Amino acid sequence: MLLTPILLIGVMLALIPVGFLAALVGIGGGVVVVPLLTLVFGYDVKQAAAIGVVTVVASGITSASRYLKQGLTNLRLAFFLSLSSSTGAIIGAFASLWAPPVALYIALSCVLAYVGVDQVLTRRVEAKRIASGSFAHAPRDALASALSLSGSYFDEATGKLVEYKVSRSLQGLSASVMAGIVSGLLGIGGGVLNVPIMNNIMNVPMKVAVATSKLKVMITACTAALVYILTGRVDPILVAPTVLGVSLGAFMGTKVMNKVRTESLKALFGVLLIVFSYLLLARGLAIVGITLPGV
């Protein structure tokens, strides 16, 4: 493709809002980057997929380092869950050689729609829990205690130090393996699944779940990026503007995230999940020749 300075600047500017949104809700952003590069800027699909993965790593590093400084990322929890999801992703990637993806797309679409609606409907509950300090009270979990997974963060929106106690770590670990398998089977990063696993199952506040998810997505995407680079599928000139754009957006997103009220963050995440649910449903149905409107 013909590379013009205008095209490169256009790509960079278009990626800024993607990086911003990804940092705000804890997703990688590959689901948005790849269609944007192919449909709007005319990139080849294979090139766009490779660039998308490298972009997720860049967005992950920018956000994770900022969130670590802000005391939002739970490093131990991120590695604990990365172990299971990365293993699941490898199993899923190889299982995808035999498994038919249609049913899986539809199943995941239903799960995301359910979690999305739940996030929107329960958006005020978390704010009440932060105000009452109930995140610090959860059933005792021996594994979480042994690994010191619990922690605290300063919520800038409410001006409160929020303590939280991680619980149901085994259920979270199992869900994370399943999420890894699903992401491996469908070739998605899994950021949309990380946040609900931590927030809904493991008693982790939304903002910590978002920050920890960014670190987790970065680790998963880095493995894939290394493979793409080692097999020569990444064009560095095309990567440059996407990385610059997404990193700038992610930087701005991390400045804002902790100041945003949890209700708004949950509502935004819920709406995003519902959109992804529709996109995945469309992708699944497209395999059997059914086209949904707007996709």
Next chain:
Amino acid sequence: MGIVASLLAFSASLAIYALTGSEFLARPVAYVGVGILVSTPPLALVLVLALHVARGERLNALITMAVLTVMALGVTLSLLYGRASP
């Protein structure tokens, strides 16, 4: 530090490309950026591992080591079987 260095390299490569119009000159600089970018997460993991070991957090150190091993395994298997892991 890794992200700042890679962003500088990417900016430099774009500047070279815009000024000279030569992909040949801009490409090596962009490759440096890509190299720094993807080597940052494994290096960060090694640093975290060292931190856990220094603090005597054996279980967390084991988990971090296992994550590094799974990453290496994922890359190796993908290269062997010719497909990218997710």
